[in-house]
Structure formats: C-alpha cells, structure tokens
Amino acid sequence: MSTVAELIVEALANHGVTSIWGVVGDALNPVTDAIRREDRVEWIGVRHEEVAAFAASAQAQLTGDLAVCMGTVGPGSIHLLNGLYDAKKSHAPVLAICGQVPLPEVGTDFFQEVDNNRLFSDVAVFAETVTSAEQMPHLLEQAVNAALGARGVAVLTLPGDVGGLDVAKGALPPRFVPPAHPAAASPEAIQAAADAIGADAKVTLLVGCGARGARAEVLRLAETLAAPMVLTLKAKEGFEHDNPYAVGQTGLIGNPAATSAMDDADVLVLVGTDFPYRDWIPTGKTVIQLDSRAEHVGRRTAVAHGLVGDAGATLRALLPMLTSREPGRHLQKAQERYEEWMQAQRKLADPDHDESLLGRLRSKADNPDELIRPEAVAMAVDRHAGPDTIFTSDTGMSTVWLARLVPMSDNRRLIGSFNLGSMADAMPMALGAQALDRSRQVVAFCGDGGLMMLLGDLRTAVTYDLPVTFVVFNNGRLGMVKLEQEQGGLPEFGTVLDNPDLAAVGAALGLTTRRVTDPQDLDEAVAQALSSRVPYLLDVVTNPDEVAVPGRTKPSQAWGFAIAKAKEHIVSR
Known part of the structure; x- marks a missing residue:
C-alpha cells in the first residue's frame, strides 16, 4: 500500500522525470519525503x-517531455506563476504540484489559503484539487495527459491532509498516454498553396520552431523555390547551421537582409511560426501559413492559404507539386546583404575596433569611456563554447547579442523567455538545463538587471554542483528599455542600475568569478570561464550606449533617437 504522495512520485519517476524543483514546506512535506526515498x-x-x-x-x-516543479500553500504557489506562464506560452509540458490548507479549513480564509483552481485557471490546461485518496491515480493521469497532450501547464493541488493518505488496495498504477500522431494538412489545402506559389513568384520563407522536426523538408523547400529563409529566434537553433538560405532574424533583433527579403517577396510562406510582430510582416503579399495549431493561422497577418498539419508531413506532400527554379536575384540579394551586415558586426567585435580611425570617430559618440563592446563578448563566447553548448538568455539586449552573433551549430541549443518576455529567466533556465546533464556545457547570457532580480539562486548552482557559466553583460542599465525610450524621443530615465560588484557578490555566494573591464583581457577571460567545470560568474563591464539598430529603421525612430541624445546631453551638463 502506498500514499497519495508516494504514488505521485513513483509514477513520475517511472515516466522518466529525473528532477523536481521547489521549496519544501507544510502541505507538500509528504511529497518531498517520498522524493527523499526515490x-x-x-x-x-x-x-x-x-x-x-x-x-x-x-x-x-x-x-519535449514532462518537467515538474512544486510550490506549497499560498505564497509558495503564487511565486510559481511567472515561470509557469513562460511554460504556457512556450508550449512546454510542465506539472506544478501545489500545496493547500487542510480540507476542513478550505473556504474559511485560513492562514495562507489561496484558491489554486481559480489562481491557475488562465495559465493551466488542467487545474484541480485532490480531495480524497480515491481520486488517485485518475486525477494524476488527467493532469499529466493534459500537460503532454496540450503541451502546456497542469496544476495538481494537494491539501495538507491528503498527501499522506493511503491509496486503496489494488489501485492500478497511473497510465500516461502519448500525444496524438501528427498528420498532414488536407490535400485540397496543399494543392491550393502549390497553385498560389506558382512557377516564378519571388518567395521568402519565415520559419519558426514549430518546423524543428522538418529541417530536411524546409531546406528542400528553400532550395526548390530559391527562397531566402528568415528565422524566428526560436528557430535559430534548428535551422541556422549549414543553411545557405538562412539570412537571420527580422524584428527589433533582426537585420536589414531579413527585412528586405520579406519586403521584396511576392509570396511569404510561414512555416511553424506564430511570429507576433505585425509591424514586421509586410502587407500586400500572398501569405501561406503552415502550422499544427489552427488557432495560429491568420492571427498575425491576413493569410490567403492556411495549412493546418504537421510541418514535415505537409511539406512532403507539397514538394512534388512545386516547380523547381534556379537561384535568382531575390535569393542572391538577401545572401549578399546578410554577409555584408555580418562583416560589419564582426568588425565591432574586434577588441582593436575603437583604435582604428573609423572606430575612434564612432567611439567618441557611443563609447567615450572605451568600455567593452557587447558584440565582442558574444563573439568571444562563440569562439570558446563547445559545439553542443546549451545557451540561455535574459530578455533584453543580451538576447540581441546572442541572436545576432552566436551561431547555433548542429547540436547547440537555445532557450529563453522568448514568448513571455520575462526578465530574470536566463539563470534559472540554465540551472534547469544543467541538471539534465552536468557534463554538458551550459552558458547563460545574463543581463545585470535580470540577474539581480533572482540573485540568491546563484547559490543553487553551488549547492547542487551545477557548473553553469553565467556571463553577465554588466552595462549598469535596463538596456532595452533605454533604447525604447530613446527611439521614442525620450531621454533615458529610470534605467540606470547602481550595481554592486557582481563578481564579488558571486564569490560570496560560492561561485568562481572574474570581473573584466579591459577589452584586451576579454578573450582570455572567456576562455578561462568556459574551460572551468564549476559554477562560474563572468562579470563583464560593457558599454551602456551600444546601439542595436533594427533591420528597418523608421525616420521617426532616428529623429527620436537624436532628440533623446540631445536631451540627455543637456541634462548631463
């Protein structure tokens, strides 16, 4: 005979869950005790x-499989919400086990009591409370199957007097079912899309992470149509390497080549992406969208032909219907512009850039204190990181530098809060990644603002021997907010961070640390950090005035930036 808590933990272990994350306490004590013995x-x-x-x-x-976290009664569960919203918007199957006050106290406004079912109703595809041992294993099965099937968050709440109850004799072990088998879009829809593409239209692909399992088919599509391939940030890890058609990202983190490739096209083919930025999807094009989720089709731009189905299966049916064409000026122009832009980025990353004539002129305006340029940090990390490194990044400018300057090889991975856009995600995501495999290199691109939000959990890396390398872009700013203000013509306000010595703080927390202020020391410092196999914090003092110009700059943005810098200068005087 086992208890409710033991049944849950054993079933999760049988499924393949290897770690559970949380803070111990009261209602969940039976669960953590079961984990102790598993x-x-x-x-x-x-x-x-x-x-x-x-x-x-x-x-x-x-x-792609179930992961588990826990939060105990009231505040403990509430603290989970931000990370759970990230899982929801990333379509990640997560089970949250949450505590509740004892059953006789439910509904009495008891100490720390929170209505979990209502609290998690928006973030979760399943949220229910176990009120008797007889409900197990059925409620656990429903929770896990919902998380796996709907690719989202399931919340199972355990009152303080339920986890230790004995499950009935003869109760069957939980059975978790696999997700549905993917299928192609309808033949009629595929034929209509092929007809719309035609034989000579200029085609550009916008590819997202939903196409990750169809890399070969997407590359064949680009080759057949001689089409440049614009990648969303989340598609970078699956499609950037060994891909002559890739021309980087569009949007605020993107580049002019990707923007013009979309602007110049007659037909846009969106594959496995719910790219949210309407302003960066040009109008007046014939748009074909392929997605496994019907609710994604047409919600960002007007779609002429929607294909609902698995990317690989649908493209395998579509490809024989298309007319192959030779590479033309449309593809060549995008490739050439992308290479020119990349060369300019590489020049900025050179430690001696600001010593050249052009560099000295530029640095007087944007780097008068001769601080380390963040582009140089990103490219140094790329040089010394392994071919199977997992990268995480904070939302903000650290993501810009990673997206632009750290290519994803075949086995590199990239995750971040790319749908929710939360600050402070890089460090905890890196902890999660490292716990899956302590022998694999994990590098977190941390903004100083994000890191300071959850600074205390740097100690978790030390406590559990998680040898993450935390690279901190320490520009003393909320950098993306600063850029937003300036592009709108506003002087910088409220973005300056009076950081402590982050290397010293990290050392006090038990990490190996180093602070870098000289561009000439950067490469050696990065090499040292990445060659260590201990939790390591590399605190790099970077230029706060570095400008990340988006792929398309409106005159109003340029003018607003000029006005903002003038206002800042007047205030500083």
Whole structure:
C-alpha cells in the first residue's frame, strides 16, 4: 500500500522525470519525503519558487517531455506563476504540484489559503484539487495527459491532509498516454498553396520552431523555390547551421537582409511560426501559413492559404507539386546583404575596433569611456563554447547579442523567455538545463538587471554542483528599455542600475568569478570561464550606449533617437 504522495512520485519517476524543483514546506512535506526515498528523482531546492518554474520550463522545452516543479500553500504557489506562464506560452509540458490548507479549513480564509483552481485557471490546461485518496491515480493521469497532450501547464493541488493518505488496495498504477500522431494538412489545402506559389513568384520563407522536426523538408523547400529563409529566434537553433538560405532574424533583433527579403517577396510562406510582430510582416503579399495549431493561422497577418498539419508531413506532400527554379536575384540579394551586415558586426567585435580611425570617430559618440563592446563578448563566447553548448538568455539586449552573433551549430541549443518576455529567466533556465546533464556545457547570457532580480539562486548552482557559466553583460542599465525610450524621443530615465560588484557578490555566494573591464583581457577571460567545470560568474563591464539598430529603421525612430541624445546631453551638463 502506498500514499497519495508516494504514488505521485513513483509514477513520475517511472515516466522518466529525473528532477523536481521547489521549496519544501507544510502541505507538500509528504511529497518531498517520498522524493527523499526515490533514488531516481533528484530534489533541487531553490531559493525562490519562480526559479523552480523557469527551470522546469527549460527542461520541458529541451526534452519535449514532462518537467515538474512544486510550490506549497499560498505564497509558495503564487511565486510559481511567472515561470509557469513562460511554460504556457512556450508550449512546454510542465506539472506544478501545489500545496493547500487542510480540507476542513478550505473556504474559511485560513492562514495562507489561496484558491489554486481559480489562481491557475488562465495559465493551466488542467487545474484541480485532490480531495480524497480515491481520486488517485485518475486525477494524476488527467493532469499529466493534459500537460503532454496540450503541451502546456497542469496544476495538481494537494491539501495538507491528503498527501499522506493511503491509496486503496489494488489501485492500478497511473497510465500516461502519448500525444496524438501528427498528420498532414488536407490535400485540397496543399494543392491550393502549390497553385498560389506558382512557377516564378519571388518567395521568402519565415520559419519558426514549430518546423524543428522538418529541417530536411524546409531546406528542400528553400532550395526548390530559391527562397531566402528568415528565422524566428526560436528557430535559430534548428535551422541556422549549414543553411545557405538562412539570412537571420527580422524584428527589433533582426537585420536589414531579413527585412528586405520579406519586403521584396511576392509570396511569404510561414512555416511553424506564430511570429507576433505585425509591424514586421509586410502587407500586400500572398501569405501561406503552415502550422499544427489552427488557432495560429491568420492571427498575425491576413493569410490567403492556411495549412493546418504537421510541418514535415505537409511539406512532403507539397514538394512534388512545386516547380523547381534556379537561384535568382531575390535569393542572391538577401545572401549578399546578410554577409555584408555580418562583416560589419564582426568588425565591432574586434577588441582593436575603437583604435582604428573609423572606430575612434564612432567611439567618441557611443563609447567615450572605451568600455567593452557587447558584440565582442558574444563573439568571444562563440569562439570558446563547445559545439553542443546549451545557451540561455535574459530578455533584453543580451538576447540581441546572442541572436545576432552566436551561431547555433548542429547540436547547440537555445532557450529563453522568448514568448513571455520575462526578465530574470536566463539563470534559472540554465540551472534547469544543467541538471539534465552536468557534463554538458551550459552558458547563460545574463543581463545585470535580470540577474539581480533572482540573485540568491546563484547559490543553487553551488549547492547542487551545477557548473553553469553565467556571463553577465554588466552595462549598469535596463538596456532595452533605454533604447525604447530613446527611439521614442525620450531621454533615458529610470534605467540606470547602481550595481554592486557582481563578481564579488558571486564569490560570496560560492561561485568562481572574474570581473573584466579591459577589452584586451576579454578573450582570455572567456576562455578561462568556459574551460572551468564549476559554477562560474563572468562579470563583464560593457558599454551602456551600444546601439542595436533594427533591420528597418523608421525616420521617426532616428529623429527620436537624436532628440533623446540631445536631451540627455543637456541634462548631463
């Protein structure tokens, strides 16, 4: 005979869950005690439950399978919400086990009581409370099957007097079912899309992470249509390497080649993407959208032909219907512009850039203190990181530098809060990634603002021997907000961060650390950090005035930036 808590933990271990993240306490004590006695599952106790949820979200995104976090009664569960919203918007299957007050106290406004079913109703595809041992294993099955089938968050709430109850004799073990088998879009829709593409239209592909399992088919599509391929940030890891058609990202983090490739096209083919930025999808094009989720089709731009189905299966049916064409000026122009832009980025990353004539002129305006340029940090990390490194990044400018300057090889992975856009995700996601495999290199691109939000959980890396390299872009700013203000013509306000010595703080928390202020020391410092196999914080003091020009700059943005810099100069005088 087993208890409700033991049944849950054993079933999760049988499914393949290897770690559970959270903070111990009251209602969940039976569960953590069951974890203590289950050798196949590692308990990782964090300092803040938000870290637990982000770590679980990262694990689910990396494996495609269930990950688990826990939060106890009231505040403990509430703290999970931000990370769980990240999992929801990333379509990551996560089970959150949450505590509740004892059953007789439910509904009495008891100490720490929160209505979990209502609290999690928006973030979860399943949210129910176990009120008797007789409901097990059925409620657990429903929770896990919902998370796996709908690729989202399931919340199972355990009152304090339920986890220790004995499950009925003869109760069957939980059975978790696999997701539905993917199928192609309808033949009629595929034929209509082929007809719309025709024989000579200029085609550009916008490819997202939903096409990750169809890399070969997407590359054949680009080759057949001689089409440049614009990648979303989340598609970078699956499609950037060995891909002559890739021309980088569009949007605020993108480049002019990708923007013009979309602007110049007659037909846009969106494959496995819910790219949200309407302003960056040109109008007046014939748009074909292929997605496994019908609700994604047409919600960002007007779609002439919607294909609902698995990317690989649908493209295998579509390709024989298309007329192959020779590479033309449309593809060549995008490739040439992309290479020119990349060469300019590489020049900025050269430690001696600001010593050249052009560099000295530019640095007087944007780097008068001769601080390290963030482009140089990103490219140094790329040089010394391994071919199977997992990268995480904070939302903001650290993501810009990673997206532009760190290519994803065949086995590199990239995760971040790319749909929710939360700050402070890089460090906890890196912890989650590292716990999956402590021998694999994990590098977190941390903004100083994001890192300071959840700083205490740097200690979790030390406690559980998680040898993450935390690279901090320490520009003393909320950099993306600064750029937003300036592009709108506003002087910078409220973005300056009076950071402590982050290397010293990291050392006090038990990490190996180094602070870098001289561009000439950067390459050696990055090499040292990445060659270590201990939790390492590399605190790089970077230029706060570095300008990340988007792929398309409106005159109003340029004018607003000029006005903002003038206002800042007047204030500083």
